[in-house]
Amino acid sequence: MAGLELLSDQGYRVDGRRAGELRKIQARMGVFAQADGSAYIEQGNTKALAVVYGPHEIRGSRSRALPDRALVNCQYSSATFSTGERKRRPHGDRKSCEMGLQLRQTFEAAILTQLHPRSQIDIYVQPLRGVVSLQVLQADGGTYAACVNAATLAVLDAGIPMRDFVCACSAGFVDGTALADLSHVEEAAGGPQLALALLPASGQIALLEMDARLHEDHLEWVLEAAAQAARDVHTLLDRVVRQHVHEASILLGD
Amino acid sequence: MLRSKTFLKKTRTGGVMKIVREHYLRDDIGCGASGCAECGAAHGGPALEPRPQDQASSLWPRPHYLLPDTNVLLHQIDVLEDPAIRNVIVLQTVLQEVRNRSAPVYKRIRDVTNNQEKHFYTFTNEHHRETYVEQEQGENANDRNDRAIRVAAKWYNEHLKKMSAENQLQVIFITNDRKNKEKAVEEGIPAFTCEEYIKSLTANPELIDRLACLSEEGNEIESGKIIFTEHLPLSKLQQGIKSGIYLQGTFRASRENYLEATVWIYGDTEENKEIIVQGLKHLNRAIHEDVVAVELLPKSQWVAPSSVVLQDEGQLEDDVDKEEERAHMLKTAINEKMLKPTGRVVGIIKRNWRPYCGMLSKSDIKESRRHLFTPADKRIPRIRIETRQASVLEGRRIIVAIDGWPRNSRYPNGHFVRNLGDVGEKETETEVLLLEHDVPHQPFSQAVLSFLPKMPWSITENDMKNREDLRHLCVCSVDPPGCTDIDDALHCRELTNGNLEVGVHIADVSHFIRPGNALDQESARRGTTVYLCEKRIDMVPELLSSNLCSLRCDVDRLAFSCIWEMNHSAEILKTRFTKSVINSKASLTYAEAQMRIDSATMNDDITISLRGLNKLAKILKKRRIEKGALTLSSPEVRFHMDSETHDPIDLQTKELRETNSMVEEFMLLANISVAKKIHEEFSEHALLRKHPAPPPSNYEILVKAAKSKNLEIKTDTAKSLADSLDRAESPAFPYLNTLLRILATRCMMQAVYFCSGMDSDFHHYGLASPIYTHFTSPIRRYADIIVHRLLAVAIGADCTYPELTDKHKLADICKNLNFRHKMAQYAQRASVAFHTQLFFKNKGIVSEEAYILFVRKNAIVVLIPKYGLEGTVFFEEKDKPKPQLIYDDETPSLKVEGTIFHVFDKVKVKIMLDSSNLQHQKIRMALVEPQIPGISIPNEISNMDINEPEEKRRKLEK
Incomplete structure (x- = not known):
């Protein structure tokens, strides 16, 4: 039996998309009333929930407070039912920690932290079914990207000033072609995989991560594909935000 | 940007994993016909001609496209590759199935699709909004695929109607599955079997011969007598191999004896590395190079490799009993020590058929359309083909592909692929x-x-x-x-x-x-x-x-x-x-x-x-x-x-x-x-x-040969070999050094x-370079x-x-x-x-000086420096009295009726062309000098009949 053909001769991927096309994105803001900001996003079958508290006073050890800017605290936990196999992952495992750190890096670059010195912003994680959390409810590839996108919306919902949207997308490289927004099948095929978080207006890169071998000559193409996809994501998120603001203003009765 | 609908495909394996995959359906996939206003030339560039001409089918005289199903593609690829067949729609469903089932056919299809002149178009029906079908409850994957193909055919016909009503362009569904065809006709899709359609192409009658004969009716005509035992299914074979009942290996037919083969067992078990299979029934339809499963026979039934040369001559098809008799003949004169593990083929794991070159042996019945084909490679059995152009193909080299080997047939069935030209x-x-x-x-x-x-x-x-x-x-x-x-x-x-x-x-x-x-x-x-x-x-x-x-x-x-x-x-x-x-x-x-x-x-x-x-x-x-x-x-x-x-x-x-x-x-x-x-x-x-570096045993022959001339060849290192070769000169025999070097070449590895x-x-032995x-x-x-x-x-x-x-x-x-x-x-x-x-055909018979390169038990191998030609002189012939031969392995030398032959001896031989077998013409040599009565032939042009039957001859290629 031959392996999966990730990109057919006609240029279609396994799920019917073309190389540069994104999966279907649906998002909602303000899904929890008690949090300062929250958002829910679906990118294909990958679903993520982000909740933001803050800025507020430093909780716990005061010594963590930074004199010139806010502390961004990110935590990540995946729901046990989110992957194909049910496995209990206690929070604080290596993968979650790493993801939390990556998110923190990403958002420290985007949030105007200097406006809130000595305070704390939580984009943070609770165990399963916790109310204040950022959870991947179902993972079908591009977990990091979905988290970033959800968190962006949640931070916006919380009204925390940011330099720009942070839009993230993954990209891979198959048979000389760069594929945008990898699904789980494509990720599992084992090719190089790149995650990019972009500030679309300035084109600055908030985070770039890749953990496979890819020749530097090809990096440029893959990077460009990921960046284009991130800009596409921005268009969609922008629409969601505008829709949300529009609805909110109607409710307020203006 | 993306107009799509999300579907969920769910599959459960083992009850634990739940796989959810997205499946996007699109409405921007073109139909592939150029000039289609609805699709435009949006995707991939149109491949189908807007008005397919020249396919004059008597069944469907109007212009049409073809839409074959998976089995047609898999089995009739030879026909589809013909330049006469154009404007074919290959569905993605079909292509994927082909890809999973046969990599070579998949590659050929892709080559054909890439050929602009063939006008093949791959339609991505699985992602098209109107042609995607979901598997229904109780429907298996095959039925679902068949339905998907029919839905696509139907869609095409409606789509083409919209494109140009007056053109009456239609898609013809080609399938060999009777049920599928009936269903298609019910749904209003014109459908034919591959055979019907190809036969209706009046302009290209030669295509019929290329059809693979798989139709069930064809096999029914044959006598119902079952010759072979059934092959076991793959699952059983795998079980058996795992538990050690069966052994898996590559089937290698014998060149000399069509009733014998060896199976090279995979893995590194020292014993049972090589298993002998003897007799038609035990060979059980395995063909050279197939991967097979064999079952070992009890020790009492073990046999020794036979030294008899047997060629499959029988024209009579069902004379199996007689053949068994011949097989028994092989088993006589058994020496206990020579018994080797013997087995029988129980199943085929993978066929390794390819198209074979050879010649047609015309049937004795003049009007017969079934003929036997004799491949040039003696390890391949004869193949039965059906053709009407037997008289044209006689005396030509042709290519034939095997389609199958039913249990009740003595020979595999095949079809004619190509005519190469005169022998x-x-x-x-x-x-x-x-x-x-x-x-x-x-x-x-x-x-x-x-x-x-x-x-x-x-x-x-x-x-x-x-x-x-x-x-x-x-x-x-x-x-x-x-x-x-x-x-x-x-x-x-x-x-x-x-x-x-x-x-x-x-x-x-x-x-x-x-x-x-x-x-x-x-x-x-x-x-x-x-x-x-x-x-x-x-x-x-x-x-x-x-x-x-x-x-x-x-x-x-x-x-x-x-x-x-x-x-x-x-x-x-x-x-x-x-x-x-x-x-x-x-x-x-x-x-x-x-x-x-x-x-x-x-x-x-x-x-x-x-x-x-x-x-x-x-x-x-x-x-x-x-x-x-x-x-x-x-x-x-x-x-x-x-x-x-x-x-x-x-x-x-x-x-x-x-x-x-x-x-x-x-x-x-x-x-x-x-x-x-x-x-x-x-x-x-x-x-x-x-x-x-070659193993030391490779050099034995060289060392012995040199010793017979009182020369010493050292082979411990490349350097000493080179030096000793340089020193090995004989003033009386200037060509000796070259001969030694030729021999040394034969000792080398690839x-x-x-x-x-x-x-x-990394070492390169011959060049003495580390890299x-x-x-x-x-x-x-x-x-x-x-x-x-x-x-x-x-x-x-x-x-x-x-x-x-x-x-x-x-x-x-x-x-x-x-x-x-x-x-x-x-x-x-x-x-x-x-x-x-x-x-030599042009030159006639010539006598030349030659040197002996090797001495065998019943022959000498000679080299003629003038032509750089190597040949074997045999001392045993079939219908002549056996001369007295004494072989000495040490020297090495051969004593024939009192005359001793050493390596490097100078002899004189006669060279002539032996064309007794049209398919395997060869150069033949006979001894002239030294004269041995009854064996060598006189120097004058002999009246010996060179067309007498060939005897066993071993190729001396290294």
């Missing part, structure tokens, strides 16, 4: 030997040619990037006369510091062949250019091999240069590699170059350069030989061709001049330098070439390509192209690609290259053998 014709025979050696020799496809540079070609600014301009250098090339694919050129000049600068410039083929494209894939598949006596099968298209890459004189050519700075004692001071542009000042032959070096009056730049090179080459050669490099010999001959008939009129042994070894020396040096460089840069994935990350022994690769002939060897790419990346002149640094892919490439090189060699030998036959 004995040069073109036909060349074609046959190419096919039988699996040498890819079809003209390059359109897809491949599309990657060639556009003519007129010139060097652009862009090409000059990362490239040095060496056009001012006095470069020249030295090659054999008539060479059009010049891939190397040389220069040598004195530097201001008194040192010499020597450059080897190799055609920059990797500049034109970019990794991964169709041109690259095709060259990789071909692996090497094959040189036959009067023909060259190029690895790359002619535009490159004879023009753009050929380093001809007085034109600017791109090259890859290896430049050394040497002192006058040929020590390398500096090595440098660069991509360059050169302009060769002269294309010389070896003779011309030699003449320039020798004549004192010529003192131009080229000659001075050549003299410098020659001087250095001599020093290099001396040094190499001191290190223990071997100088071996093989009787190489060239045919002088008649310029008009292209028949060989004379033979000439290769002459060796100083200039030959001059060029060779620098090529070796370049190869070694490059090998070092790429291995240094890519220690894990450099493509290198090694030549393993040199092979390998990937440096997969092996630890070696091939860099200097990229026009004719694919290995060199890879080496060029590696080197280009190492010096930063070109970009890399993922496959280049994947050692498993590289190992696969090496495997293919080694196979192709071996096959190319065999094909070359076969071509020489055929031309030798032609030569």
